[in-house]
Amino acid sequence: MKRSLVLFLSSYSYFLCFGQEKTIDTVYIFDNQMNKVKLFHKVTTITPQDVEKNSTNLSELLRFQSNVYIKENGRGAVSSPSFRGTTAQQTAFVWNGISINSNFLGQGDVNNIPLFGYDQLDIKAGGGSVVYGSGAIGGSIHLNNNLDFNSGFHASLFSEAASFNTYNNFARASYSNDQLSFKFSGNHAISENDYEVKESQNYINRNGKYSNTNFNFAAAYKIAPHQQISWISELFNGNQHYPVFFDSQTRTKYETQNIRSLISWDWNNAKFNNSFKAAYTEENFQYYGNINEPKTSGGTGKNYILKNDFNYFLSPKWNINLITEFQVNKGEGYQSGIGDVSRNVGSVSGVVRYFATKDLRFEGGVKKDFVEDISSPLLFSFSGKWNALKWYTADLNVSRNFRFPSFNDLYWQPGGNINLKPETSYQFELRNQFKIADIKLSVTPYYMKIRDMITWLPSSSGYYQATNTYEVESYGLESQIEYYKKFGKHGLKANLGYSYTRSTNLELQKQLMYVPYHKFFGNIDYQYDFMRLYVQGMFNGLTYTDTNEKRNDALDPYFVMNAGLSATILKNYTVGIKVNNIFNQIYQTVAYYPMPKRNYSINLNINF
Numbered sequence: 001m002k003r004s005l006v007l008f009l010s011s012y013s014y015f016l017c018f019g020q021e022k023t024i025d026t027v028y029i030f031d032n033q034m035n036k037v038k039l040f041h042k043v044t045t046i047t048p049q050d051v052e053k054n055s056t057n058l059s060e061l062l063r064f065q066s067n068v069y070i071k072e073n074g075r076g077a078v079s080s081p082s083f084r085g086t087t088a089q090q091t092a093f094v095w096n097g098i099s100i101n102s103n104f105l106g107q108g109d110v111n112n113i114p115l116f117g118y119d120q121l122d123i124k125a126g127g128g129s130v131v132y133g134s135g136a137i138g139g140s141i142h143l144n145n146n147l148d149f150n151s152g153f154h155a156s157l158f159s160e161a162a163s164f165n166t167y168n169n170f171a172r173a174s175y176s177n178d179q180l181s182f183k184f185s186g187n188h189a190i191s192e193n194d195y196e197v198k199e200s201q202n203y204i205n206r207n208g209k210y211s212n213t214n215f216n217f218a219a220a221y222k223i224a225p226h227q228q229i230s231w232i233s234e235l236f237n238g239n240q241h242y243p244v245f246f247d248s249q250t251r252t253k254y255e256t257q258n259i260r261s262l263i264s265w266d267w268n269n270a271k272f273n274n275s276f277k278a279a280y281t282e283e284n285f286q287y288y289g290n291i292n293e294p295k296t297s298g299g300t301g302k303n304y305i306l307k308n309d310f311n312y313f314l315s316p317k318w319n320i321n322l323i324t325e326f327q328v329n330k331g332e333g334y335q336s337g338i339g340d341v342s343r344n345v346g347s348v349s350g351v352v353r354y355f356a357t358k359d360l361r362f363e364g365g366v367k368k369d370f371v372e373d374i375s376s377p378l379l380f381s382f383s384g385k386w387n388a389l390k391w392y393t394a395d396l397n398v399s400r401n402f403r404f405p406s407f408n409d410l411y412w413q414p415g416g417n418i419n420l421k422p423e424t425s426y427q428f429e430l431r432n433q434f435k436i437a438d439i440k441l442s443v444t445p446y447y448m449k450i451r452d453m454i455t456w457l458p459s460s461s462g463y464y465q466a467t468n469t470y471e472v473e474s475y476g477l478e479s480q481i482e483y484y485k486k487f488g489k490h491g492l493k494a495n496l497g498y499s500y501t502r503s504t505n506l507e508l509q510k511q512l513m514y515v516p517y518h519k520f521f522g523n524i525d526y527q528y529d530f531m532r533l534y535v536q537g538m539f540n541g542l543t544y545t546d547t548n549e550k551r552n553d554a555l556d557p558y559f560v561m562n563a564g565l566s567a568t569i570l571k572n573y574t575v576g577i578k579v580n581n582i583f584n585q586i587y588q589t590v591a592y593y594p595m596p597k598r599n600y601s602i603n604l605n606i607n608f
Contacts, residue, residue: 027148028181028220030096030232030264032275032309033131034122034142036321036353040363040383041128041397042431042442046121052603053523053534053564053578055160055168057189058115063589064521064536064562066123067478067499068139070110071514074243074593076193076210078254079110083125084448085474085503085515086138090403090423094132094142095260096232098279101135103301103331104338106406108141112238112256116158116170116187117216118143125478126446127401127427130349130365130381131323137401137425137450145232147174147181147220155608162578162601166191182219188212197594199586205243205596207251207291212238226269233261241291243593256285272312279305286334298334301407303327321351321365329407337413345404346370359387371404377424395431400424409454409466417466425450440482448474470507476500489529496522508547514590516543518557530568537561545591558587566605574605 054061080088093108122142172185193208220230289296351365369376381399429446518541566576
């Protein structure tokens with residue numbers, strides 16, 4: 001039998017052989033690009049079981065299970081991510097293949113993105129603008145759903161009670177036969193969040209409560225042996241009270257309501273596959289300068305999206321991929337000076353993949369964006385993967401990426417600047433992976449240079465204004481060790497990661513604020529029969545909170561450890577307990593907002 005190459009594409013797996021072809025029906029994945037991305041790039045996948053370890057919010061999960069640095073204004077409050085020393089605006093949040101960064105801020109508030117309701121979360125460091133568009137400079141976080149067929153009925157319930165009057169409930173149900181598949185889930189989380197940290201100036205998290213609710217519905221129907229129609233929708237409602245330092249201060253809050261809906265028509269066979277998507281996303285937000293009075297600012301953003309992804313196999317070795325997309329971005333602000341604004345955005349991407357042998361493959365892509373009233377650069381990407389030896393693999397990635405200005409950058413009054421240019425970046429990385437027995441070690445040095453950084457700086461008129469300012473140079477090293485071993489009823493899995501980041505404002509020759517030099521995270525899982533134990537730790541090095549590297553104002557290094565124990569009873573019932581911040585570490589991810597000391601939770605998981 002001749003050598004074969006396995007390509008996972010859309011809802012089918014294609015076995016491309018030098019003598020035969022075979023199509024296997026598996027599952028439908030809404031983000032049909034993700035499995036192609038994984039052929040050339042390191043992607044960290046968080047499963048629903050892993051999510052339950054850090055069920056408080058998405059911020060906590062990313063902090064303990066990835067290299068991403070999370071800047072959180074206290075537990076459950078405003079939160080933003082940083083990949084490889086970049087900003088939150090340079091991180092793309094992608095929901096089932098569709099970007100969901102805010103039209104206004106150009107970023108995603110991590111704690112206003114649901115944690116539950118997805119089949120997997122994928123985390124990709126490095127640029128990805130050729131496939132995922134504006135904002136995918138430092139990295140991207142993917143919230144993915146899938147639907148399978150011929151699986152019958154399944155349901156589950158996760159319920160948790162935790163410190164600070166925190167309650168979290170998630171329910172999911174699904175049914176599928178050979179032609180129809182659907183899935184429904186709902187989650188509600190609420191917390192008084194009134195923790196105290198007396199060692200840090202007698203800090204009390206006053207007015208820190210939050211709540212959020214989200215619903216997900218997905219369905220797929222096979223209209224022909226190789227065609228199907230699918231639909232997925234998500235509704236989210238969030239409420240955050242912003243902490244105050246004294247009882248005499250006016251209490252504020254922020255509310256948001258998000259809608260996301262996507263319809264897809266997919267056509268797959270052995271030679272080509274095509275996915276046509278029509279999507280609608282909407283964000284609504286209101287800020288209350290006094291929780292007892294009407295809103296003081298807010299906005300509504302709407303996006304209408306058409307996207308087509310066409311794949312054609314010229315031969316078992318050559319694959320071409322054409323992606324076209326058109327969006328209408330709309331926004332209307334309240335008390336922000338932003339009127340009724342609209343922007344048309346189109347793009348055309350071409351990707352060619354060449355599979356020289358089973359051990360050597362290449363991918364090259366170009367993209368041109370057409371953004372109304374903004375001149376956008378030509379983007380490119382090149383990737384290569386070489387399984388040089390049984391124990392060594394090398395991945396090379398080079399790309400040019402960009403971010404166009406957000407509505408706030410352009411239109412906020414005062415301070416918006418309609419003459420802004422997009423941020424652009426060049427990136428290089430070389431991933432080296434070594435495999436010895438059951439151990440995998442990866443070491444990835446990288447380099448990135450960002451031009452025309454958009455920054456809000458004081459103007460001569462006395463207010464802050466959006467400006468294309470300095471260049472940023474970011475370089476560093478990411479490494480990860482993975483281990484898995486199963487012997488009898490015992491199972492051991494470990495995942496340890498370390499990153500060094502040097503991200504410099506080239507004008508000042510200083511480290512960017514809130515970019516730690518060092519970060520370490522680790523998760524170790526041990527399972528024996530019906531018992532499961534895990535421990536996880538996260539070390540964060542010295543972090544400057546200003547642009548001048550003032551040591552007195554910097555966040556001190558800290559190490560936080562969590563642990564959990566669970567037991568499965570009668571096959572379908574799992575009871576667990578978790579202890580977070582075991583050693584009572586006093587730490588902050590944002591200056592003046594300490595995170596909780598030791599806290600606890602108990603949970604029950606039922607599978608039907």
